[in-house]
Amino acid sequence: MHTAIANHIDPFITKIETREKLSEAEREALRLLPQKLIHTAARTRIVEEGERPTHSCMVAEGMVYRTKIAESGRRQIMSFHVPGDFVDLHTVLFKVADHTIETARNAAVVMVPHEAVLKTAAEYPAIGRAFWFDTLVDASILRETLLNIGRRDARARTAHLLCEIALRLRRVGLCRNGSFELPLTQTDLADALGVTPIHINRVLGKFRTERLIAMDGRMATILNWGALRDIGEFDPTYLHLEGPKDLHL
Amino acid sequence: MHTAIANHIDPFITKIETREKLSEAEREALRLLPQKLIHTAARTRIVEEGERPTHSCMVAEGMVYRTKIAESGRRQIMSFHVPGDFVDLHTVLFKVADHTIETARNAAVVMVPHEAVLKTAAEYPAIGRAFWFDTLVDASILRETLLNIGRRDARARTAHLLCEIALRLRRVGLCRNGSFELPLTQTDLADALGVTPIHINRVLGKFRTERLIAMDGRMATILNWGALRDIGEFDPTYLHLEGPKDLHL
DNA sequence: CGTTCGCTTGACGTCTCTCAATGCGGGTGG
């Protein structure tokens, strides 16, 4: 690194570069984005539905999720975010946030002002593309989630989500030998999977007696990846870990 | 218009400009995109999951939807697209298509090569932003769909979808007095809403006896918008019809 | 004119929800 001080954006740069190599000037432009690291308590709302946010955030530590609440009061978690994920590039262009962003437990997020994001994207097309690509992957994950909830039963849904979280955490070095910290309550999982916490409890209980997973406090371990993958029909293509196609511009 | 010949991209430009005004140079750049109009039969797959497409498409006529199939064979429709929608800006950056794009009935779509899209986006930041914004709205609709399917019962889901389609069609002048052509079978609706066609049939039947909607062949009419909106908890904020925030670059 | 596709309706099964109660662990205040 050329910069002396460690930069909070670096995890994002690392993620981006597993897809498309950036020039030194582009990396530097990203590092020069104004940024403020914020530590939050559990259940902190970073962006509230209906707000007009002026900053975007990137996860530095912990887990963050997006949520919407129906008029009836039922909550749906739309997606989870792990360190290195830029959570709300959406609000860069939207006037009003269409959903809430919340931390699961203690977390750290980096706040970056919208104008800076847009200016950098306009100045460096490769960065603009990188941001765009990131939101596209996000949408792809959303589509798979939709398939999961719309067309699989609770058992398959749960298996699928566990596989996805494990894989995404492994990518950033937070899952070893199938073990990872899962800072979510069963109610969170239920809200993400479109079922009741009671039902999730029974599904997880069955997974445990079947020796597919183990859970000890906040640590979860996948004991039988193959079986869980099959139950959840998990195929990671939709995560687009490969990166974008080769560009000839 | 400055160009003598009607351009197939014009509906997209019109849509874009309800959000952010473009300069004449930018409009012209969009019109100069290489394009090929294709007329398709019903149930034509434009892009197949797993393919490596080289073109993106925009809907010119009819209705197009995105779909994924689970290993178990169950199909989920992720989203519908009406004239003026750029359906698969995703594939511009993705190597492999993560889902299938299909026409409901006879339709017309405009095909545009990916390199041209990327080149224009890189050259004109406002156009790059417009593309990005379009995919962000797409993701926002996806999130609302997820809430719909995850946290509402079949009756509410159906009402919500009908409201959304009516509103989006009205925006492009294809819905008058609550009447619009709905080129979807009950099986399509079921696959979009995560239920069985039989159940959708009963829900629609109830809507009809309650005088909330009327259906005559392919024409659907919303007779009681207020009631349907309330049943479906429909709030169009997520469609971001307002456009992006005012930019100060 | 037969065939296929889509709509409709009935009976029955089941996955998941609701209601309800218990227990556990961690945080808080006296």
Place this chain on the structure above:
DNA sequence: CCACCCGCATTGAGAGACGTCAAGCGAACG
């Protein structure tokens, strides 16, 4: 340091929404 409380996990019993299986019917189409 202990009592108390609250959030979360767990388990049981009964109810309901939705799925499955099955059959009939009309319209479009070759």
